[in-house]
Amino acid sequence: xxxxxxxxxxxxxxxxxxxxxxxxxxxxxxxxxxxxxxxxxxxxxxxxxxxxxxxxxxxxxxxxxxxxxxxxxxxxxxxxxxxxxxxxxxxxxxxxxxxxxxxxxxxxxxxxxxxxxxxxxxxxxxxxxxxxxxxxxxxxxxxxxxxxxxxxxxxxxxxxxxxxxxxxxxxxxxxxxxxxxxxxxxxxxxxxxxxxxxxxxxxxxxxxxxxxxxxxxxxxxxxxxxxxxxxxxxxxxxxxxxxxxxxxxxxxxxxxxxxxxxxxxxxxxxxxxxxxxxxxxxxxxxxxxxxxxxxxxxxxxxxxxxxxxxxxxxxxxxxxxxxxxxxxxxxxxxxxxxxxxxxxxxxxxxxxxxxxxxxxxxxxxxxxxxxxxxxxxxxxxxxxx
Amino acid sequence: xxxxxxxxxxxxxxxxxxxxxxxxxxxxxxxxxxxxxxxxxxxxxxxxxxxxxxxxxxxxxxxxxxxxxxxxxxxxxxxxxxxxxxxxxxxxxxxxxxxxxxxxxxxxxxxxxxxxxxxxxxxxxxxxxxxxxxxxxxxxxxxxxxxxxxxxxxxxxxxxxxxxxxxxxxxxxxxxxxxxxxxxxxxxxxxxxxxxxxxxxxxxx
Numbered sequence: 001x002x003x004x005x006x007x008x009x010x011x012x013x014x015x016x017x018x019x020x021x022x023x024x025x026x027x028x029x030x031x032x033x034x035x036x037x038x039x040x041x042x043x044x045x046x047x048x049x050x051x052x053x054x055x056x057x058x059x060x061x062x063x064x065x066x067x068x069x070x071x072x073x074x075x076x077x078x079x080x081x082x083x084x085x086x087x088x089x090x091x092x093x094x095x096x097x098x099x100x101x102x103x104x105x106x107x108x109x110x111x112x113x114x115x116x117x118x119x120x121x122x123x124x125x126x127x128x129x130x131x132x133x134x135x136x137x138x139x140x141x142x143x144x145x146x147x148x149x150x151x152x153x154x155x156x157x158x159x160x161x162x163x164x165x166x167x168x169x170x171x172x173x174x175x176x177x178x179x180x181x182x183x184x185x186x187x188x189x190x191x192x193x194x195x196x197x198x199x200x201x202x203x204x205x206x207x208x209x210x211x212x213x214x215x216x217x218x219x220x221x222x223x224x225x226x227x228x229x230x231x232x233x234x235x236x237x238x239x240x241x242x243x244x245x246x247x248x249x250x251x252x253x254x255x256x257x258x259x260x261x262x263x264x265x266x267x268x269x270x271x272x273x274x275x276x277x278x279x280x281x282x283x284x285x286x287x288x289x290x291x292x293x294x295x296x297x298x299x300x301x302x303x304x305x306x307x308x309x310x311x312x313x314x315x316x317x318x319x320x321x322x323x324x325x326x327x328x329x330x331x332x333x334x335x336x337x338x339x340x341x342x343x344x345x346x347x348x349x350x351x352x353x354x355x356x357x358x359x360x361x362x363x364x365x366x367x368x369x370x371x372x373x374x375x376x377x378x379x380x381x382x383x384x385x
Numbered sequence: 386x387x388x389x390x391x392x393x394x395x396x397x398x399x400x401x402x403x404x405x406x407x408x409x410x411x412x413x414x415x416x417x418x419x420x421x422x423x424x425x426x427x428x429x430x431x432x433x434x435x436x437x438x439x440x441x442x443x444x445x446x447x448x449x450x451x452x453x454x455x456x457x458x459x460x461x462x463x464x465x466x467x468x469x470x471x472x473x474x475x476x477x478x479x480x481x482x483x484x485x486x487x488x489x490x491x492x493x494x495x496x497x498x499x500x501x502x503x504x505x506x507x508x509x510x511x512x513x514x515x516x517x518x519x520x521x522x523x524x525x526x527x528x529x530x531x532x533x534x535x536x537x538x539x540x541x542x543x544x545x546x547x548x549x550x551x552x553x554x555x556x557x558x559x560x561x562x563x564x565x566x567x568x569x570x571x572x573x574x575x576x577x578x579x580x581x582x583x584x585x586x587x588x589x590x
Contacts, residue, residue, distance in 0.1 A: 109475055117475035331473070341475055344451070 030261045033254040036236040037066045037262060048238045058281065059238070060231045064274035066262070072270035075323035078112030080174035082164050083342040086157045089356055091132075091145040096371035097360050099127035100145065102153050104160045105345025107338050108167060118167075121345040122160070136193030147186060151198055154184035158205045161220070165212050173217040175324035179339050182222035182291050182306040203288040210287065210310055219321035220308055223336055227295075227304035231278065232259045259295060260302040267297040272305075272322045275312050285309060296322065298329035400513040405432050406483070408505035411536075413440055414485045415512040420477050421447060423484040427547025429515040429523055430486050433506035439497070439515070439523060440486025441533065443544040447482040456480070486512075487536050487544065489529040499528035517555055524552035527569040534573055542580065545570075546587035559590050 042065065049059045089101040101123055108118040126132050126144070134142045144152050161176055168174045187198055209220060233254055241255075242248030263273055273295040280289040290309035295302050305325050311317045328336030348356075361371040402422050407414040413432055417423050423445040424430060431437045449455055456476075459469045470476055491502040515523070523529070533545040549566055553559035567585045574581055 107475070111472070111474070115471050115474040117478050119475065119478045337473070337475065341479075344454070 026256065026261075029254045029257045030265065032240075033233055033236055033257045033262050034265050036240045036254065037232075037266065040065050040067070040236065040239065044239055045235065052238075058279055060235050061277035061279065062232075062235055062274070066232055066236075066273060067266055068274050069267055069271040070274070070322065072272075072326050073319035073323045075175075075320065075327055076112075076173045078110075078172050079324065080108065080110050080168050080172050081177070081324060081328065081338045082106070082108045082161075082168065082174060083177035083179070083336065083338040084157045084161045084164065085179045085339065085342040085346040086153045086160075087346045087348045088149055088153050089348055089353055090149055091143075092357070095357060095360060096364055096369070097127065098132070099125055099360070100132070100149055101125050101348075101356065102149075102156050103346050103348050104156060105342045105347070106160060106164055107341035107345065108164065109338055109341075110172070117341075119341055119345050124156075134194050134197050136191070138193075140191065140193055142191065142194045148190065148194065151184040151187060154180075155198060155201050155205070158202065162205050162208045162212070165209075165218070168216075170216050173320060174219075175320055175328075176218065176220045177325075177328070177336055177339050177342075178220070178222040179343065180222060180224060182220075182308065183289055199288050206287045206308060209308060213308075213310065213317070217316065217320065219311065219317045219324065221321045221325055222306040223325060223339060224304040224306065225335060226301055227258070227260055229259050229304060230257065231276065231293075232273075232295075233257045233262060259304070263295040263297070263302045267295065267302070269297050269299050270326050272296045275318060277309060277312055279309075294318075294322070296325055298326060298334075300329075300334045303329070400516070401511050402430075402514060403483075403512050405506045405508055405510045405512060408432075408508060408510075410488070410501055410505055412443070412485055412487050413438070413506050413512075414483055417482040417484070419482070420480055421482050423482050424514050425547070425551070427544055427549075427551055429520045429548065429551070430512050431492075431515055431519070432486070432512045433510035435510075436502070436504065436506070437492040438488055438502045438506050439490040439492075439499075439529075440512075441489050441529075441544060441548050442484050443487045443536070443538050443541065445482065445484040447480055450479055450481050454479070487533060487538060487541070489532050490523065497523055497526075499523070499526060499532075501532070520552060521555050524548075527566060530566070530569050531573055534570070542584050543587060546584045549584075549588035550590060553588065553590060563588055 040062075042062065045062060049061075052059055084104060084106050086102060086104045088103065091098055091100045103121060103123045106118075106120045106122070110116050132144050134144060134148070136142075142148060157178060161178060164176070165174070183202065184198070187195055190198075212218060213220075237254060241253045267273065275292050275294050277292050278290065280286055287309070291306045292309050292312040293304055293306045295304055303325070305321055307318075307321055311321065325336065328338055331337040332340060364371050402419075402424065403415040403417040405413050406416045415423075415430070415432070424442050426442055426445065428442045430440050430442060432440060459473065463469050463472070488501055488505070490497055490499040492498070530545065533541050533548070536544075538544060549563060553562045556562045563585060566588075567581065570584055571578070571581045
């Protein structure tokens with residue numbers, strides 16, 4: 001029997017009532033966050049940041065009040081827009097062959113004179129022990145699968161983005177997009193040798209992007225739809241929460257409020273927030289992990305745009321990222337056209353996954369290798385009564 | 386290769402418009418290289434360079450390459466359809482144009498045979514528009530007419546009329562060509578003068 005929807009319905013209904021009961025409280029917290037942002041004092045915040053930096057705690061760099069907004073800049077008439085997205089087929093222990101596949105979708109659109117588009121899907125199979133394992137110096141190793149594969153895919157997306165630049169003419173401004181965060185989330189939970197390997201790869205890519213950005217007008221934007229971040233709300237809490245300031249316990253203040261809730265009230269469609277910077281190490285810049293970001297009212301929602309930290313020094317690059325992100329979200333509509341098309345190229349459907357398994361089994365059989373599989377897998381394929 | 390042969394080869398390659406993606410004994414479907422690159426209804430095309438097969442364009446369609454993604458309106462506010470394609474160049478990558486041709490003959494030992502081909506064209510065979518001389522030669526004999534009249538296509542009479550209109554234009558006396566064809570059609574459709582007249586009226590230049 002499949003999911004008992006009648007039984008589930010009651011539980012969903014209870015959940016909805018519970019959320020509804022908490023909604024007034026949530027709205028009050030958002031209102032408090034708005035007031036706090038209007039009273040935000042840069043000098044006081046810098047002072048708190050300084051104390052926390054001495055304790056080794058990293059906080060968001062805020063150089064302009066969060067309430068400051070910037071209108072949509074004009075974008076160049078002739079513009080290249082490119083995006084990369086990826087998906088993967090994870091290692092399946094029920095399969096006779098241990099392997100995984102990463103499929104990278106790319107989309108490149110030239111707007112203006114002689115407009116054109118190029119769409120591409122590049123699948124790569126990883127099947128050898130060498131490229132399915134990360135090895136440390138002390139014979140430690142980490143198989144690439146599950147969440148490690150998620151990060152590996154993210155890095156492959158970044159690599160594809162840096163390769164895509166080679167296809168772009170140097171004399172036309174270009175705006176590059178990634179789906180989701182600029183840097184992969186969750187690296188910190190892995191052993192040091194795995195982290196080192198990932199950071200080395202990211203570092204190499206970011207250096208390439210940095211060098212390229214000095215040769216052409218180019219923005220790199222990681223577009224996060226419906227972001228769940230709370231970096232700015234946390235910054236506000238540093239100034240208004242008794243618990244965080246060490247003078248008492250938190251009375252509720254603005255905990256639980258998301259940055260998107262705040263900027264939905266502070267921005268008008270097309271406007272962006274100031275640029276904020278997130279350093280992973282207080283007082284140091286790290287090309288492979290530091291980011292600049294802003295929030296943008298993209299018409300239907302607040303989105304978060306993350307950029308490499310060096311972008312913060314170039315207003316024309318920030319304008320390009322701002323203008324092209326808004327323009328793309330309008331064209332979508334709602335979500336950037338270029339990311340939609342890259343996603344469509346990358347997507348691996350359930351049917352594709354089944355076809356992939358059949359392809360692997362056929363290839364093994366034609367090479368004289370039997371393809372035993374688990375009884376559980378067989379029972380999923382043949383659903384007898 | 387002499388220059389005459391070279392010129393002919395170059396001319397033919399210019400007329401290549403797509404490749405066969407579905408083929409049966411009675412019809413074949415071609416996917417165009419260019420969006421909206423299909424020939425007009427009733428055009429004579431050839432497919433398969435090894436075993437050339439004649440087809441008459443009977444149905445054309447442009448739609449999304451991915452059936453689960455349907456086009457959405459871009460307006461209001463855009464001046465014309467050209468500006469829509471200029472502003473959304475990816476549409477050319479996401480849509481495709483195809484056309485179906487009714488098989489009406491083939492070439493065997495350099496002779497035109499106006500019958501169904503013994504085998505359909507191979508998948509991914511190139512499809513090209515026939516040259517004027519090929520069209521004149523093919524349409525000089527009316528054996529193909531019965532194939533179109535008996536086709537299961539809903540608008541096969543209109544397809545025949547379009548073909549005759551194109552073929553008549555290439556002749557010094559188009560009206561005489563239509564009169565001659567009309568006699569053949571009338572003999573194939575006894576007691577159906579209204580249908581015959583309608584075909585000829587639609588074919589008239």
